[in-house]
Amino acid sequence: MNVASQFASVRWSGREDRIEYVHLAPERHDRPLLVFLHEGLGSVAMWKDFPRALCEAAGCRGLVLSRWGYGLSSPRALHERWPVDFMHHQARAFLPAFFEAIDLDTTKDRPWFYGHSDGGSIALIHAAAQPDRVGGLVVAAPHIFVEDLTVASIEKAKDGYVTTDLRSKLARYHADPDSAFWGWNDVWLDPDFRHWDIRALLPQIRCPVLAIQGYDDEYGTMAQVDGIAQAVPGAELLKLDDCGHAPHRDQPAQLMQGVAGFMRRHLTNKTPEFTGASF
Template sequence: MSATARPSEDDVPDQPASRFVDVAWNGRQDHIEYVYVGPEGRGLPLLVFLHEGLGSVTMWKDFPERLCQAAGCRGLVFSRWGYGESTPRALHERWPVDFMHHQALGFLPAFLAALGIDTAADPPWLYGHSDGGSIALIYAANYPERVAGLVVAAPHIFVEDMTVRSIEQARDGYVTTSLRSKLARYHRDPDSAFWGWNDVWLDPAFRRWNIEGLLPLVRCPTLAVQGLDDEYGTMAQIDGIARAAARCDTLKLEDCGHSPHRDQPARLCAAVADFIARHPHPLPDTLTQIRA
């Protein structure tokens, strides 16, 4: 969700060329940008990256590649509808208050199916940042057999006053500073990405958004990560996940704001790689035998 990215002009490393897939969902069809990163090989777990509210494939920079190499995972990175090079949000189209439920329950299953990923036979891991973390939690609560595990960094389970204040500041910055031109480096239509996110989070009805009731349904191994200097949320977010979810560890990072993958990438990669290693991923053939 963060609007705090302040990239320099030369800090975007080389990344694989984007691919595109058409995804039919919720009565619409979107052209979705994606890339595969990391090592290849049958039997390696798949780690799907769900970006923040202003993220995209390129906004991640080289973090997915670094993490997948450290964890021995295949990685799938994509830009949700409205972001990056994916189909932009239509002018004047406003997202509903439950947009993250739409993304988790409608779009994400359709996207994975469009790529031929059989989540029933070979459940992936999900790495979600901010809004992406919330989407990952909603998905895991509703499709517990279709996810191997979660890593959620700076996720939201309810709306805090400090979050709204920071988003109001982001709105002011988008209008009065160079934030729009910086975001244009990561989105074909920066207005699509920014106002889609900003408008819904500042909708008064969104103050009642809350997914705490879903958390007891999250049964997979979960690592909840947050920076102690997060400007968009307090530790109540990941502490709430740890209390409610069945198998949750927490990681609280010093000298770290809302984007742990940017502020503490080495520590984060090491912790996530260790967490995934402690929860081994069975081969697809083994899963089939277990379920038979």
């Protein structure tokens, strides 16, 4: 993204972490803010240029962060295991504390979220917990319950981390790749995690929602986004052909067009000066 990372000291749940983040197009102070929440192995750097490109297409500001344990943020302590409800903690405790640490008043500047995979799940939980502090949601390949397909693919990822060069590839995007990988992998393969399910929370969401899923996603099926559509009134779906778990890499043009159009439709009436980019 060619933007230098900043760091915030975030106190949450009895701990204090150094969190990496970047602002995009802050000069668009009168435009909506889009917060990017990465996947289970993501980081600020791993998004590459996608957040900047999407902010340009949608005509908005951006805020990209590496969650605790990822990127240049504080790593997970050696042998520390994430709890089964780690995404609830991230959504309900970490995000409000992070916004406070960077002086973002979400009562006055209600952010939108682009969440990918685990980041999408965290965005959904956060919007259910803070319905008056979220402007809108775009969730790509989110999880709302645990599928056998997901667990099987995460087991394959574990084998790949041990037997291939996956660790060295992740080291390009994380100061401590073991922190990122094993934090994510261990909790998803915990037998107790099979019972993780956020479907009961979804009716509490009050903002516009766009849920995106690829037909070839190895980590989830259409049941995930169909479940969101059933639970959240007015939720829109974008289903993509020839697309796996990362729509921003597999179908970037269709994705950006769909997201920018969705944001324009829901923001034009509320923000007359918002026009976004044309296609």
